[in-house]
Amino acid sequence: MPSETTPAPHRRIAAVGALLALAAGLAVIVWALWQHPLRLPSTLLLLLVTVVAAWTALVHRGWTRIVAVAVAVAALVGVIVLLDVGSLVRLILVVALAVVATAAARVALGSAEPAPGPGDARRVPPAHRGVLLMNPWSGGGKVERFALVQEAVRLGVTPIVLQRGDDLRELAERAVADGADVIGMAGGDGSQALVADVARRHDLPFVCVPAGTRNHFALDLGLDREDVAAALAAYGDAVERRIDLALVGDRVFVNNASLGVYATVVQSEGYREAKVSTAIGMLPDLVGPGAEPFDLRFTGADGKPVDTADVLLVSNGVYRLDDLRGFGTREHLDAGVLGIVSVTVGREVGGLIAAQASGRLRHFAGYREWTAPEFVVDSGDELVDVGVDGEALRLPTPLRFRCLPGALRVRTPLDAPGAPPVGVAHAGLGKAVGGLFRVAAGRDGQV
Known part of the structure; x- marks a missing residue:
């Protein structure tokens, strides 16, 4: 999304704030x-020992687990003593x-009003007959907590x-048949x-x-997940x-489909009621000796x-995985490819943690x-566990994945942050800081 020639005042203030916060932290x-x-x-060394020992405890049983727990606790006590x-x-x-x-960097380096161009983002006028579907149980009742029905009515949007x-x-199909020209969803990523x-099939603009609960799709669209009602703009x-x-x-x-450890854990009956204890109980059988x-x-x-x-992850776009802290975010949603990641741990747990730490x-x-426009996963099992946008499913094999480039017209508010956190991180600290200085000085800060 191209940046405007002269950054808006709120972007310049955000750039100054980001630079001051960074300088203070350093x-x-x-x-x-x-x-x-x-x-x-x-x-840092004791924290690494804690993580390695804790993982060892998770994937083993018996005396190995007991010893690993003791080491993890001792290392953690050492951290507390030092801190x-x-x-x-x-x-x-x-x-x-x-x-x-x-x-602040997301706001400063995200573009608020892009100049229109072929295939680029463009500014569009208000919806004439906007419709918003809402799941009142999603996110622990966010629809009610953020008064989304009342806010939609105030903005002239029909709530369903x-x-x-x-x-x-x-x-959703009925809303389209009744004349909706913009359709949206307030709920989790599966509902999104x-x-x-439906919006894709009718070539209608979509609002997220x-x-x-987690709203990964909204994050990668550059929306503020904490200010739910602001998305109605x-x-x-x-x-x-x-x-x-x-x-x-x-x-x-819209996000990803996961196979292997995670998909099997979330498929279990007790996962929803006791996520941590269920995962701990299953990990030794899934990745242990x-x-x-x-x-x-x-x-x-x-x-x-x-x-x-x-772990086998097939995503709508490429996830940024240089660091496990970036897991679950994408820099672009318009690359026209599937992102594919496979991880085979075996006995190399220590190597995985060392690679992450470095x-x-x-x-x-x-x-x-790697990336591909299409991808096929087969198995000797007729059905395999798959987590699709956080929903636990069992799907028949072979699984055929395919990218639909540019399939969805999506609308976001003019004042949305405009860039996922991974987009700023991917630019590198030097480029990001340079971009912030340019924005603060009133120049284009594209990184």
Whole structure:
């Protein structure tokens, strides 16, 4: 999305705020290192030991688990001892400043009003007959908590609230038949995908309102997930662009489909009621010593056949995975390809954690990533566990994935942040800081 020639005042203020927060965070770190030069590296080493031991405890049973838990607890106690009250306050302050700097940088480096051009985002007028479908149970009741029905009515948007037993696709199709010219969904990513598919089939603009639990789709659209009602501004003067969708079989998804460990865990009966304890109980059988490998057959990044993976992720667009902290975010939603990642852990848990800690995740021996417009996963099992946009499904094999380039017209508010966090991170610290200085000085800060 191109930036305007002269950044708007709110972007310049955000750039100054991001630079000040970044400078303050660096000053705190330098001061801490000056006072206690050995404390920080010792703390980081103990944290690494804690993570490795905790993972070892998760994937083993018996005495191995007991010993690993003891090591993890001892290392964690060491961290607490090293982090005195002053150190803890400084750590919290640095984290807070980093959050402020990232949020402000998103606003500063995101473009508010793009210039129209062929295939680019463009400014569009308000909807004439906007419709918003709402799932009142999603996100712990965000529809009611953020008064979305009342806000929609105030903006001239027709609200349709799901009732028990309603068919969401049928409601969306009926809204289109009744003359909706913009249709949206307030709910989780699974519901977003379903209504987006209806919008795609009728070539109507779609509005995403992040009223779910995690709202990954909204994050990658550059929306503010904390200000749910603000997304309704997309029914007024807004930015419209085309983005990709993906298919598994005939089912559309907006984020990703996951196979292997995660998909199997979320499929279990007790997962919804006790997520942590269920995962802990299942991990030794899934990735521990003696675990049966997953029967997942596909063509790998090098064109050779692969017969297993502990994690297989097929995404609508490419996920940024240089660092596990970036897992779940994408820089672009219009690349026209599927992102594919496979991870085979085996006995290399320590290697995986070391690769993550050094920022070299892609160099882990069991990690592979590539892109393709289509992808097929086969198995000796007639049905396999698949997590599609967070929903636990069992789908028949072979699974056929396909990208639908530019399939969806999506509208976002003019004052939305405009860039996912990974977009700023991907630019690199040097480029991002340079962009912030340019925006603060009143020049184009595109990175």
